[in-house]
Amino acid sequence: xxxxxxxxxxxxxxxxxxxxxxxxxxRLEDVVVWAAGVQGRCPPxxxxxxxxxxxxxxxxxxxxxxxSAYPPEVTAQMVAAMVAGTAxxxxxxxxxxxxxxxxxxxxxxxxxxxxxxAEVAADRVRAGAxxxxxxDALTADELDRALALGRRLVTEERAAGGDLLVPGxxxxxxxxxxxxxxxxxxxxxxxxxxxxxTGIDDATWMRKVTAVRDALWRVRDDHDxxxxxxxxxxxPDIAVLVGMLQxxxxxGLPVIxxxxxxxxxxxxxxxxxxxxxxxxxxGHRSAEPAHTAALDRLGLSPLLELSxxxxxxxxxxxxxxxxxxxxxxxxDMATFDSAGVSDRDPG
Amino acid sequence: xxxxxxxxxxxxxxxxxxxxxxxxxxRLEDVVVWAAGVQGRCPPxxxxxxxxxxxxxxxxxxxxxxxSAYPPEVTAQMVAAMVAGTAxxxxxxxxxxxxxxxxxxxxxxxxxxxxxxAEVAADRVRAGAxxxxxxDALTADELDRALALGRRLVTEERAAGGDLLVPGxxxxxxxxxxxxxxxxxxxxxxxxxxxxxTGIDDATWMRKVTAVRDALWRVRDDHDxxxxxxxxxxxPDIAVLVGMLQxxxxxGLPVIxxxxxxxxxxxxxxxxxxxxxxxxxxGHRSAEPAHTAALDRLGLSPLLELSxxxxxxxxxxxxxxxxxxxxxxxxDMATFDSAGVSDRDPG
Numbered sequence: 001x002x003x004x005x006x007x008x009x010x011x012x013x014x015x016x017x018x019x020x021x022x023x024x025x026x027r028l029e030d031v032v033v034w035a036a037g038v039q040g041r042c043p044p045x046x047x048x049x050x051x052x053x054x055x056x057x058x059x060x061x062x063x064x065x066x067x068s069a070y071p072p073e074v075t076a077q078m079v080a081a082m083v084a085g086t087a088x089x090x091x092x093x094x095x096x097x098x099x100x101x102x103x104x105x106x107x108x109x110x111x112x113x114x115x116x117x118a119e120v121a122a123d124r125v126r127a128g129a130x131x132x133x134x135x136d137a138l139t140a141d142e143l144d145r146a147l148a149l150g151r152r153l154v155t156e157e158r159a160a161g162g163d164l165l166v167p168g169x170x171x172x173x174x175x176x177x178x179x180x181x182x183x184x185x186x187x188x189x190x191x192x193x194x195x196x197x198t199g200i201d202d203a204t205w206m207r208k209v210t211a212v213r214d215a216l217w218r219v220r221d222d223h224d225x226x227x228x229x230x231x232x233x234x235x236p237d238i239a240v241l242v243g244m245l246q247x248x249x250x251x252g253l254p255v256i257x258x259x260x261x262x263x264x265x266x267x268x269x270x271x272x273x274x275x276x277x278x279x280x281x282x283g284h285r286s287a288e289p290a291h292t293a294a295l296d297r298l299g300l301s302p303l304l305e306l307s308x309x310x311x312x313x314x315x316x317x318x319x320x321x322x323x324x325x326x327x328x329x330x331x332d333m334a335t336f337d338s339a340g341v342s343d344r345d346p347g
Numbered sequence: 348x349x350x351x352x353x354x355x356x357x358x359x360x361x362x363x364x365x366x367x368x369x370x371x372x373x374r375l376e377d378v379v380v381w382a383a384g385v386q387g388r389c390p391p392x393x394x395x396x397x398x399x400x401x402x403x404x405x406x407x408x409x410x411x412x413x414x415s416a417y418p419p420e421v422t423a424q425m426v427a428a429m430v431a432g433t434a435x436x437x438x439x440x441x442x443x444x445x446x447x448x449x450x451x452x453x454x455x456x457x458x459x460x461x462x463x464x465a466e467v468a469a470d471r472v473r474a475g476a477x478x479x480x481x482x483d484a485l486t487a488d489e490l491d492r493a494l495a496l497g498r499r500l501v502t503e504e505r506a507a508g509g510d511l512l513v514p515g516x517x518x519x520x521x522x523x524x525x526x527x528x529x530x531x532x533x534x535x536x537x538x539x540x541x542x543x544x545t546g547i548d549d550a551t552w553m554r555k556v557t558a559v560r561d562a563l564w565r566v567r568d569d570h571d572x573x574x575x576x577x578x579x580x581x582x583p584d585i586a587v588l589v590g591m592l593q594x595x596x597x598x599g600l601p602v603i604x605x606x607x608x609x610x611x612x613x614x615x616x617x618x619x620x621x622x623x624x625x626x627x628x629x630g631h632r633s634a635e636p637a638h639t640a641a642l643d644r645l646g647l648s649p650l651l652e653l654s655x656x657x658x659x660x661x662x663x664x665x666x667x668x669x670x671x672x673x674x675x676x677x678x679d680m681a682t683f684d685s686a687g688v689s690d691r692d693p694g
Contacts, residue, residue, distance in 0.1 A: 019428060020435060021416065021545035026634060026654030028665075069368065069691040077688040081366060086681035088367060095672050198368035198691075287373060304651065304669070307373030318375075321668035322651070325442050334433035341424040344416040344545075 001252040003037035003278045007044075011036030011330070014043050018333045019341040027303060028326035034281055035327055038254035039163075043331045046324040047254075050098035051162035052313050053153055053244065054082060054089060054170050057106030057237025060131035061215070062173025067208040069200045072128075075172050076109035076116075082170070083116050088310055089168055092317035096324075098166060103153065105146060106236030107171070123149050129235030132177055133214035136232045143231040143239055150243020158253055165253050166283075166320070167241055168313025169261035172198075175288055176208055178264035180215045180233045182290040184223050185267050186297050190216060195260070195288035198309070226271040234268075241265035242272075249276035256283045256316040256323065257300070259308070260291035267294045283319030284308060348599040350384035350625045354391075358383030358677070361390050365680045366688040374650060375673035381628055382674055385601035386510075390677040394601075397445035397667060398509035399660050400500055400591065401429060401436060401517050404453030404584025407478035408562070409520025414555040416547045419475075422519050423456035423463075425659075429517070430463050435657055436515055439664035443671070445513060450500065452493060453583030454518070470496050476582030479524055480561035483579045490578040490586055497590020505600055512600050513630075513667070514591055515660025516608035518584055519545075522635055523555055525611035527562045527580045529637040531570050532614050533644050537563060542607070542635035545656070573618040581615075588612035589619075596623035603630045603663040603670065604647070606655070607638035614641045630666030631655060 011033045016022050023029060035044035058075050062068040081087040082102040085094075093100045104121040108128035111121065125146045129137035138146065157165060175197040183193045194209045215233045222228040230239050242265045248255050249269065257263050257280050270277050282300035285292060287309040295302060303319045336343045358380045363369050370376065382391035405422050409415040428434040429449040432441075440447045451468040455475035458468065472493045476484035485493065504512060522544040530540045541556045562580045569575040577586050589612045595602050596616065604610050604627050617624050629647035632639060634656040642649060650666045683690045 019425075019433075020657055023546060024655065024657040025435075026656065028653060028655070071689050071691075074689050077686065078366075081681055081686045081688060084681075084686075086366075086679070086686055088372075088676055088680055091675050091679045092672055095668075095675055199370055303653070306375060306650070306669075308371065308375070309373065310367055310371040318669055318672060321442075321672070322653075322665055325439055325665060325668070328438050328442055329435055332433070332438045333435055334428055334431075339424065339428045339431075339433055341428060342418050342421050344418075 001250060004040040005037065007040050007042045008033050008037040010042035011044065015330065017335045019336050019339040025329065028329065031281055031303065031323055031326050032330040038279055044327050045331050046327040047164040049161045050096065050164040050166055050320060051157045052089060052093050052098050052100045052166040052168055053157060054100065054102045054168035054312055055105050055237045055240045056102060056170040057174065057235050058108035058128040058171055059173035059177060059235055060128050061133055061176050061211050064131040065133050065207055065211040066204060067176045067211050068173045069198045069204060070172050072172050073109055075107050075170060076111060078170055079104060079107060079120065080114045080116050083120065087312060088314050089312035089317065092314055096317055096320040098317065098320065105149065105240040125149065125236035132180060132233040133211040137177065137235045138231045138239060140231065142236060143227065146236045146239030147243035150240040151247040154244050154247035154251060154253060158251060165248050165255045166313045166316045167244055167255065167262050168258055169237060169311045171237055174237060174261050176211055177233055177235050177238055178261045179290040180212050181229055181264040182267060182294045183212065183216055184219055184229050185271060186293050188293045193290035193293055195290060226268045230268055238265050242268045245269035245276065246273060249273060249279045255280045256319060258283055258313045258316040259286040259311050260288040261311060263291055263294040267297060270298055281323065284315035286315055348597055351387040352384065354387050354389045355380050355384040357389035358391065362677065364682045366683050366686040372676065375676065378628055378650065378670055378673050379677040385626055391674055392678050393671040393674040394511040396508045397443065397511040397513055398504045399436060399440050399445050399447045399513040399515055400504060401447065401449045401515035401659055402452050402584045402587045403449060403517040404521065404582050405455035405475040405518055406520035406524060406582055407475050408480055408523050408558050411478040412480050412554055412558040413551060414523045414558050415520045416545045416551060417519050419519050420456055422454050422517060423458060425517055426451060426454060426467065427461045427463050430467065434659060435661050436659035436664065439661055443664055443667040445664065445667065452496065452587040472496065472583035479527060479580040480558040484524065484582045485578045485586060487578065489583060490574065493583045493586030494590035497587040498594040501591050501594035501598060501600060505598060512595050512602045513660045513663045514588055514602065514609050515605055516584060516658045521584060521608050523558055524581050524585055525608045526637040527559050528576055528611040529614060529641045530559065530563055531566055531576050532618060533640050535640045540637035540640055542637060573615045577615055585612050589615045592616035592623065593620060596620060596626045602627045603666060605630055605660045605663040606633040606658050607635040607641065608658060610638055610641040614644060617645055631662035633662055
């Protein structure tokens with residue numbers, strides 16, 4: 001779906017009529033224009049019903065190649081924390097007036113004995129992505145099911161009234177496939193895209209670099225086939241995020257991008273349907289180097305730079321109040337005329 | 348007043364017990380530690396009653412030397428917009444749950460025929476600062492009255508329950524004295540500190556550079572006397588801000604710094620009482636080059652960089668929800684123990 005260029009143009013003109021020096025809202029003016037384009041109206045309004053969808057999955061590469069500082073069981077434990085409302089994403093979402101849904105796309109553990117309701121894992125595509133340094137992450141059928149799940153999630157969130165989507169990620173080891181996808185799609189060097197993830201030490205980082213290198217070697221002939229990359233070196237969670245981002249752009253649901261995992265999926269979605277990124281605003285720049293590479297390729301400049309590396313959608317949710325405040329300014333500030341404030345001399 | 352170092356240490360340890368990778372909240376962890384120190388408790392809580400105090404003043408240098416894009420009457424018009432609630436600061440404050448007070452410290456115009464209540468201008472120190480490129484901004488008596496007014500405002504805001512202060516500035520031409528003060532206190536070059544303010548053109552910028560240069564020449568022997576600088580090349584509004592920042596640090600009221608005008612006053616206050624800056628967090632980095640010079644000298648790294656150049660406290664108010672969200676995370680996130688989440692291997 002195309003964004004509304006007329007609304008964008010009108011919003012830029014509207015911003016110049018507000019009783020403030022021209023351009024003095026800086027980056028906020030950019031997001032006001034963006035919101036006008038995706039909302040199709042000028043001035044745009046604060047979003048009424050932001051919806052966070054956290055997609056969880058495990059990655060066997062973390063366990064088998066030892067690329068994470070945390071054991072794999074943390075993924076399921078964090079799903080339980082999200083259900084309980086004690087995870088960071090829940091606290092930020094509540095402050096920002098956003099609903100949170102967590103979807104198990106590929107967690108390896110079961111939830112027996114925990115409070116996680118069955119529907120969270122009802123659509124699980126597979127229990128843990130294949131270890132991408134040595135085998136494919138997904139089968140072709142699993143890829144299809146993951147993409148379809150992502151699409152269905154967008155349809156459901158829209159049906160529930162959502163007018164802004166915040167996709168989030170959760171999964172021990174998920175920055176390894178994300179870095180691999182970004183390297184394959186941007187031709188960045190392995191060393192340049194491989195970050196510290198949850199805070200790994202030097203030895204773990206070296207194992208992670210080796211895993212990314214080996215995964216990239218496996219897909220050396222697939223760089224022009226983004227879906228093959230997702231199937232072979234991505235994972236079920238990342239495939240669900242790709243499906244969500246594709247569907248959101250098709251159906252006209254605007255998105256705040258979060259960190260490296262979501263943005264890697266966004267890079268895939270943009271490759272598949274150029275222009276999808278018109279529907280996205282980058283919430284923040286995380287500490288992961290692959291995130292910057294992906295944002296640069298997408299041509300997106302993040303609103304915030306807080307060195308976050310928590311995932312879950314937390315970076316996007318930190319940016320949400322900034323976005324909403326910008327939209328409140330655009331909607332509610334007086335114009336030079338209405339306020340009786342003298343504009344500068346036109347010359 | 349000294350901040351609570353024990354609470355800072357406890358907060359750093361508390362952050363490491365939360366169910367998240369260590370350090371993964373990035374810059375947010377810094378502000379949580381800061382808030383623990385100024386609140387004297389761990390974990391710190393979101394601030395309950397932030398108070399914005401916008402200090403307005405005119406500067407004859409703008410009119411006589413032609414350093415602004417806007418006519419001087421805009422200052423009084425914007426005071427009226429703040430009273431009416433349509434100014435940017437009012438909209439942002441309402442979203443962030445902060446009260447707004449506007450104080451006329453040195454506006455040149457009167458408010459006859461407008462809705463501005465008499466108390467706004469009841470403590471006006473003088474009608475417009477002297478044109479600092481050729482005469483002193485204030486007399487010694489005016490300086491004393493302005494500093495005392497700033498101190499009284501802090502006492503009043505604390506008495507009203509305020510637990511966080513957001514000083515704001517308002518006044519056509521006020522970046523000219525701010526740049527002058529920053530240049531005098533940091534020894535930065537005139538060209539390096541003189542910015543575009545409200546968005547001036549090249550010819551106006553050249554006049555502004557000349558005015559800053561001439562003002563600096565007048566105070567060439569006063570660089571070690573910050574109050575002499577405020578009196579000679581500052582203004583009533585800036586002097587009130589200095590008094591506020593001094594009193595806030597003395598009385599233990601934490602502050603979010605806004606843009607270049609507030610930060611120039613902060614630089615003076617820090618020179619007068621080193622350590623005052625322990626009570627401050629920098630909300631944003633504005634588009635004014637003198638702002639960066641002042642922040643660097645203060646050793647403060649801003650939370651946001653949005654290229655704002657509106658003043659009024661707007662940059663600090665954009666940062667307020669980010670600060671509050673960080674404090675909510677620190678207060679409400681589960682710990683590894685409470686959430687049953689496995690921490691990394693200690694080795």
